[in-house]
Amino acid sequence: MQPSRFLVPFCGAVLALLVAVPLVFIVLQAIFPDLAKGSLANPLAHVQATLGDPALLKLTGNTIALGLAVVCVSALIGVPLGVLRGLFDVPLARFWDLVLLVPFMVPPYIAAMGWILLLQPGGFLQQLTGVNMAGLLFSFTGVVLVMALNLFSAVYFAISRAVQGNGSRLAEVANIFGANHWQAFWRVVLPLALPALAASLLLVFAASIEEYGTPAVLASNAGFYVLVTGIEQRFSDWPIDLPGAAMLSVILMVLALSAWYAQRWITAGRDYATNTGKPNASTLRALGVWRWPVCVLFAAVTLLATLAPLFAVAATAFTGTLSGGLTFENLSLRHFSGLFEQGSQALSALGFSFSLAAGAALLTGIFGAVLAYTVLRTPGKAVAWLDGATMLPNAMPGIVVAVGMILAWNQPWLPVTPYNTWVILLMAYMCLLLPYPLRYAHAALRQIGSNLEASAFVHGVGFGRTLWHIVLPLVAPAVGAAMLLVFAIASRELVASLLLAPTGTQTVSLFIWRQFDQGSIGQGMAMSLITIGVTCLLLVLAHGLTVWAKKRLSERA
Structure with a gap:
């Protein structure tokens, strides 16, 4: 043609x-x-030294551990919420969709800084309650929780839409033919949602192993380094190590490709489809006595994932000085006015x-x-x-x-x-x-x-x-x-x-x-x-x- x-x-x-x-x-x-010097001499001369470096094995292991941990925590948060949203008539459902989308859109390094300002000694949480959680935040567990709260919404939306598309209606059909609710969920709802779940978890894994801001802000303070921070260090620290940075980049890309092929393997031959044509609108089930507990669950996740870091960001932006604390007298717009002063670097950066x-x-x-x-x-x-x-x-x-x-x-x-x-x-x-x-x-x-x-x-x-x-x-x-x-x-x-x-x-x-x-x-x-x-x-x-x-x-x- x-x-x-x-x-x-x-x-x-x-x-x-x-x-x-x-x-x-x-x-x-x-x-x-x-x-970089324009020479192809000494091929693979550095490979043994690079691959034999104990730091490389540690960086790779830390990266995989971080990615898998973030995937698990994101699944623990996103899957139950997504199933509830897809199968049941959750009160304020559209509102929860909106506020749970915000964490995924907040740049991770900004969210990490928000959590630091909130939980560090003398931070906003300590000012309000007298308690700080710096020990939890500056640790592997803290890094995983911060990244998972930033990424779980990808799992939530994938599962809720997949379940709502056909799972709810076909689960009702399974109930009519004698299956109890758990059997209908494991044999009908979950298999139909498996491709969406695998794709969303792949996205979370890839995003977590390639994320630079959160590991640089939080993990390095805990002595936990990953491939991304290792690559950046080889470019920023003298002497610059281009071969080492390239080797780490290849390893990171192999991990991302492996995750993609794993997702293909998980879903290959395991796809489930319906032969009913265009999906019909299904009636969401009533929650009954679980109505308010489910609302509390959604509200708790919203508080942690959306409101807590945004509160820290806004509180810092609108206070004159951090040392002045959360007081009415310390409220100020000077940080915003400073951004828009004539000749400000902020205006140049925005433009x-x-x-x-x-x-x-x-x-x-x-x-x-x-x-x-x-x-x-x-x-x-x-x-x-x-x-x-x-x-x-x-x-x-x-x-x-x-x-x-x-x-x-x-x-x-x-x-x-x-x-x-x-x-x-x-x-x-x-x-x-x-x-x-x-x-x-x-x-x-x-x-x-x-x-x-x-x-x-x-x-x-x-x-x-x-x-x-x-x-x-x-x-x-x-x-x-x-x-x-x-x-x-x-x-x-x-x-x-x-x-x-x-x-x-x-x-x-x-x-x-x-x-x-x-x-x-x-x-x-x-x-x-x-x-x-x-x-x-x-x-x-x-x-x-x-x-x-x-x-x-x-x-x-």
Whole structure:
């Protein structure tokens, strides 16, 4: 077909630039220790020393232990809440959905700082109750709890939607045929929710092993180091250890890929489907005497996951000094006014971050839609390879992408390079966030099918006009929602910004991080509060666009 002549090479070239080049240079640096000097001499000369380092085994073990522990705690919180939300008529259900989404949208390093300000000696909890919990917070258990409270909502929403889709109605059918409630749950509800559960736990594991902010803020104080902090140290501490950083990056990426393949193995041949056609609306069961205990459970989780860290962030932002404590006389807007003073670094950081995030959203939205269209509409073996390559960004943690970008574009023999410019940050954001518009566009295109395009081609309409007048209007709402998500996440991204930001510039996340590092906690939290507000607003808009897109596609179908 006509589009195959240029779309496949175009998409392949862009994917190679954004994904393959960083990945290849990480592997090359891991093999050739002198690659940064332009030499391929002494291949694998450093491997024995690197792999034999006891610190490497400890970093890898700590990373796996942290990921698995966060997965377990997230499942313990998210699965029961999700099952209750999906099967029963929970009071204030929409409200709980809204407030339990907030933790997932709060940048983890901001949540970690909020917990420190809340639980440390002399913190807000001690001011209010006389008790501090620093011993719990600055420990492996504390790190796991903070990260799980930040990530469990992914499990909650996956399980609640999966159970509500068909599980509730089919559980009632099982009850009619003699199964008790527990049998219906284990044999009907849980198997139907298994793919969603596996996918959400994979997301939690991948997010926890690649997260930099929380381990750097909390775990390092407890003497607990992971691969991500190890990679950053090899770039920041002299002498810089590029081969070591590359080796750790390869190990981290292997862990992410292993988690992805484990999820595929768990769900392969274990998928359960119904043959009843479109899911019917089911009546949620009444909770009866458990109505108020369930409300208390949701309220307790909301207090811990959402209100507690946000209270610490807001209290710090609105108090004049931390030493002044939680008193009416200490209330102040000076941290906010300081952000918007003329010539303020905060304004520059906001402008730079929002410009980069807007560029990343626009470019990934366009390319994600084109890539999804190419994969779905163009036949051939090349497209199969292209489809496989689209999965790589999912298995590349942010710090791995940043390391790959540094290794690829900081070579001395390059005549022109985006390194140390805003362009390399834009490329990193595009690589990391491409899966969002790709998935959204893929789902939208599968819903509309190819009949409309075939009809246009039959009637002599060119490929360009078909895309512009038929395909684009149908996928635009879904891609627009994905672009809002990309903007929200890119505007607060930390680890790639930390390693790749050009000299003399800083993003919002870097501004906040450096304020924390310099002791200007109030201004950092004031900027954090603005960031959280913008992110939540954009997510509400993205949700609205998604709902509208589904309604519009169902009307066109």
